[in-house]
Amino acid sequence: MANEHRVLLEVGGLIRSAADVIDGPSYVLWNGSTIEASGGGVYDGDRTGLHVVRKMSSVAMPGLVNTHGHAAMTLFRSAGDDVPLQTWLTEKMFPLEQQLTAEAVYWGTQLACWEMAVSGTTCFTDMYFYMEESARATLDSGLRGILSVGLLGFTEEMQKQGIADSRSFKAGWHQRGDGRIQVTLGPHAPYTCPPAFLEQVTDLSAELDLPIQIHLSETAYEVEESHRQHGKSPIAHVRDCGLFTRPVLAAHCVHVNAEDIKIMAEHDVRAAHNPQSNLKLGSGIAPAVALRNAGITVGLGTDGAASNNNLDMFEELRLAALLHKGVLQDATAVTASEAFQMATADGARAVFQPAGTGTLTPGANADVVLLNLDNPSFIPTYNLLSNVVYAASASDVTDVYVAGQPIVVNGEPVTMDTEQIRWQVRRIVGKFSR
Ligand SMILES: [Zn+2]
Incomplete structure (x- = not known):
């Protein structure tokens, strides 16, 4: 060369x-x-x-590797604060998301890439709508994105569409930008994707050779509902749908018990630990130390800017190191080195990157x-x-x-037009009814 x-x-x-x-x-x-x-x-x-x-x-x-997020939710930063997850999702986010357009997702994702780049994140995951625009925005930004079409399975039509969109997303975008864009499958959660649909997604994952990212056991309510509907925890439920026969990144894992942790370890399920988002939505604190002690790969994430409300991985890094010391009353619970490992190499493994990445x-x-x-x-x-x-x-x-390419030089983004991003996002958000 x-x-x-x-x-x-x-x-x-x-x-x-x-x-x-x-x-x-x-x-x-x-x-x-x-x-x-x-x-x-x-x-x-x-x-x-x-x-x-x-x-x-x-x-x-x-x-830094941001292992969980919804990039274009920057558009909804501060749009639904101080409410619990189910209210936040159904009363605040879903109505706003109805108004999303391809253009909105492009600029929302560019805003996310700008914010992540200047705060030291080089690789992030995204699970959202209009993912071709997310991929385009990521490609243009110079960052590395592990991206998935967010799959909701409320109706058979939505399921069909989601499968078709995931197929075409892989065909059009996987490994673009010299491998900077990587496609995964993104069933949103067991409470939005019925069992038969999760089975279909598992089959598609095997057919397309793509890993899966999903939200699991984020709130106590989700776990209670899972027991009521399926007679088992969300972790055991998706295992029984076959999901863990494929590589899976599980976001949150806040309310997991010893049996869940055992299942995750047995199937090498990775966890994305999102301490700020979980705190902000009042969901709880994931047992990251127990997960790590069981041999599970744990990465750190911000989740979307609407539940954080920024995409600054330095905050997650520091919080991950501090939080568990307090919870466990043990100053050695997560050392600086362990927190850094989660934010870099373990995060990279969590998002399916080869050994050495991070x-x-x-x-x-x-x-x-x-x-x-x-x-x-x-x-x-x-x-x-x-x-x-x-x-x-x-x-x-x-x-x-x-x-190897400069994205930020002397504090200034060099691949993104920040003036344009600022203007476009303000224009687009100004048209949303709220
Ligand atoms: Zn999420």
């Missing part, structure tokens, strides 16, 4: 992974979209033709975030990773690369 695609990033500190932190001069070298080398000290290989980016007052870390080690995607070491959050640094988890925030992010 031609040398002009090789970039040598020289930095003042490097978090190669949660377990490998260098507090001092270090480097990351990528060739095209893939990391070729990284380490402490000065790169001592051949520098001929290398494009050198020198950022000695920055620390480089892997991009680190800055050779062979991984060059998805790199730089934080400003000259900011107060990094003065002093007894433990660089602790500074990132417990002190840093999105405002420390200066530069973001995805697949």
Whole structure:
């Protein structure tokens, strides 16, 4: 490959992974979209033709992975606060979502990509409507998206349409942008998708070789209703529909018992832990430590901006590290390193990426975030990773690369027209009846 695609990033500190932190001069070298080398000290290989980016007052870390969300729900930020989930969903969100258009989803998703990029997220998941527009917006933004058509199975017609849309979404978008766009299947939840439909989705997942993302056991009410209707928990219910014969990412898992956790571990079901969304909707706190202790891969997510109300993964990272300490009255419950692992490499595994993704080690995607070491959050640094988890925030992010390409440079998005996004979203939302 031609040398002009090789970039040598020289930095003042490097978090190669949660377990490998260098507090001092270090480097990351990528060739095209893939990391070729990284380490402490000065790169001592051949520098001929290398494009050198020198950022000695920055620390480089892997991009954050947002494992659960509905990107275009940025359009409904602050539209339904301080109400429980069922009210929020049926009285606030569903009526607003009736007014969505393809154009609205494009600009709502661009807004989400802007917000995520400047707060250090390089890869996110989306399950929503008009997903071709979400994919287009993601492709245009330069970010990496694990995207699924949100499937609601209230009527047979909706089920048919959802299956057809998922098929054409895969045909049109899977692996576009050199693999930055990846398609998954997105049955919304067992309470919106009847058993026969979940079985169909399972079959489609096998046929198209696509993994599945779904909301599971988000609220106590959902679990009670599942017991009433099916005589078992949502986890046991979808297992019996065959869903776990396929790779599954389960969002929330707030109300899971020991048996549910055992089922999830047996089937390698991944969990997306969304602490802020679960707190805000009064749903509860997922037993992330118990899930991890059972060997389940747990990633972190924001959920949609309408239930968070931002897409800042630094907040989730910090909250995941703090929350379980308080709940379990154990300061070692989730360490900085474990929280960082969830926000990066475990998040990548949760969203079905190959091993090594979510680190800055050779062979991984060059998805790199730089934080400003000259900011107060990094003065002093007894433990660089602790500074990132417990002190840093999105405002420390200066530069973001995805697949080796600059997305944010010196704090400014370079792939997205933020003035246009701002104008379009205000125009579109101004027309919604609320
Ligand atoms: Zn969700």
